[in-house]
Amino acid sequence: MLKMTVAASTPYDILIDRDILGQCCDFIKPLTKAKKILVISDSNVAPLYAKKIVFALEKENFNASLFTFPAGEENKTLQTVYSMLDAMCRFGLTREDLVIAVGGGVTGDMVGFAASIYLRGIDFIQIPTSLLSQVDSSVGGKTGCDLPFGKNLVGAFHNPRLVLIDTATLDTLPSEFFCDGMGEVIKTGAIKDEKLFNCLSAEGSDLSLEKIIYSCVNIKRQVVENDFKESGERRLLNFGHTLGHAIELYYDFKGITHGEAVGVGMLMITKAAEQNGLTKAGTAEKIQCLLKEFNLKTQVDAPLTELLTLCRRDKKSTAEFINLVLLNEIGNAYVHKIPLEELESFFGV
Numbered sequence: 001m002l003k004m005t006v007a008a009s010t011p012y013d014i015l016i017d018r019d020i021l022g023q024c025c026d027f028i029k030p031l032t033k034a035k036k037i038l039v040i041s042d043s044n045v046a047p048l049y050a051k052k053i054v055f056a057l058e059k060e061n062f063n064a065s066l067f068t069f070p071a072g073e074e075n076k077t078l079q080t081v082y083s084m085l086d087a088m089c090r091f092g093l094t095r096e097d098l099v100i101a102v103g104g105g106v107t108g109d110m111v112g113f114a115a116s117i118y119l120r121g122i123d124f125i126q127i128p129t130s131l132l133s134q135v136d137s138s139v140g141g142k143t144g145c146d147l148p149f150g151k152n153l154v155g156a157f158h159n160p161r162l163v164l165i166d167t168a169t170l171d172t173l174p175s176e177f178f179c180d181g182m183g184e185v186i187k188t189g190a191i192k193d194e195k196l197f198n199c200l201s202a203e204g205s206d207l208s209l210e211k212i213i214y215s216c217v218n219i220k221r222q223v224v225e226n227d228f229k230e231s232g233e234r235r236l237l238n239f240g241h242t243l244g245h246a247i248e249l250y251y252d253f254k255g256i257t258h259g260e261a262v263g264v265g266m267l268m269i270t271k272a273a274e275q276n277g278l279t280k281a282g283t284a285e286k287i288q289c290l291l292k293e294f295n296l297k298t299q300v301d302a303p304l305t306e307l308l309t310l311c312r313r314d315k316k317s318t319a320e321f322i323n324l325v326l327l328n329e330i331g332n333a334y335v336h337k338i339p340l341e342e343l344e345s346f347f348g349v
């Protein structure tokens with residue numbers, strides 16, 4: 001088993017192994033005085049894993065119950081968060097009790113948010129089951145949901161008490177979501193870890209999935225420990241995201257996944273940065289090769305001018321400037337702040 005501890009206000013462990021779900025109670029029991037535990041999962045993941053976790057908790061004499069919501073980003077809404085809060089009230093959870101999120105990033109983000117506001121904050125545990133949630137969203141304490149105006153517009157910072165990553169759950173993850181998660185893995189290597197980036201390609205070394213996940217999570221751990229609330233280094237994790245979000249918005253989140261949009265965003269910005277002499281020549285080519293290996297898109301037909309207009313609305317841009325995350329080279333990212341009026345010329349339009 002691979003293990004690390006995040007040095008948060010209340011430190012928490014991240015445990016990574018294949019088939020550790022069966023022992024989940026061994027890890028949960030020492031952490032809590034809870035009598036009641038509400039396990040929350042989406043309609044795809046609940047029958048596969050969450051039900052078994054409820055049975056295991058009941059065997060250990062917890063009063064455990066399962067709440068299921070309909071799967072999908074379109075359900076990452078305040079209404080769904082409300083339904084979770086309603087289930088917590090009906091089950092009678094107290095401040096000493098516990099909530100467990102079992103599922104992908106949509107589940108983890110919303111359950112974490114509901115736990116952060118229920119009784120002004122109760123403990124929750126992340127059991128991420130998608131690659132994206134295992135390498136990224138379950139760590140770092142960002143929780144929330146979407147509004148009709150845009151993604152992740154409401155939320156809170158609320159750290160989990162434990163993150164339990166069972167890589168065997170990826171056996172049932174549909175391949176398009178696996179590739180989507182690989183977009184975040186490629187991003188992590190690109191910004192911080194050249195060795196990880198290189199090992200992802202077919203000619204690369206043979207790192208196990210557990211070690212790849214460990215490397216990504218360890219990088220995220222370091223970044224969030226240094227900058228919990230994203231005022232500095234955490235911004236690097238947004239590499240490819242400013243354009244990626246614009247692409248998702250342009251297509252109204254249909255026909256393109258988050259990982260694909262971020263992949264195209266990483267490639268577009270790196271090509272532009274190379275042309276501006278801000279990134280080592282040949283870096284974009286390396287990103288493009290990896291994206292292709294994992295069946296991720298390398299271009300979209302959305303007009304660049306329209307994407308840049310959408311970028312200006314990004315919640316990470318201030319009134320006059322936009323922070324672009326660029327690479328010096330693979331494994332070495334930095335923030336480059338440019339005036340908004342220079343955005344078009346940066347991209348050569």
Ligand SMILES: NC(=O)c1ccc[n+]([C@@H]2O[C@H](COP(=O)([O-])OP(=O)(O)OC[C@H]3O[C@@H](n4cnc5c(N)ncnc54)[C@H](O)[C@@H]3O)[C@@H](O)[C@H]2O)c1
Nearest residue numbers: 044071104105106107129130132133137142169172173177
């Ligand atoms: N909090 C953060 O720091 C952070 C970071 C990145 C992304 N996110 C958020 O994460 C979300 C995307 O996460 P996601 O891609 O995991 O989406 P998701 O939770 O919708 O999961 C993707 C799909 O896979 C299914 N699924 C998950 N695990 C499965 C398994 N083991 N077997 C079978 N099916 C499974 C889900 O039911 C869903 O249909 C977005 O809402 C994004 O905003 C949050």
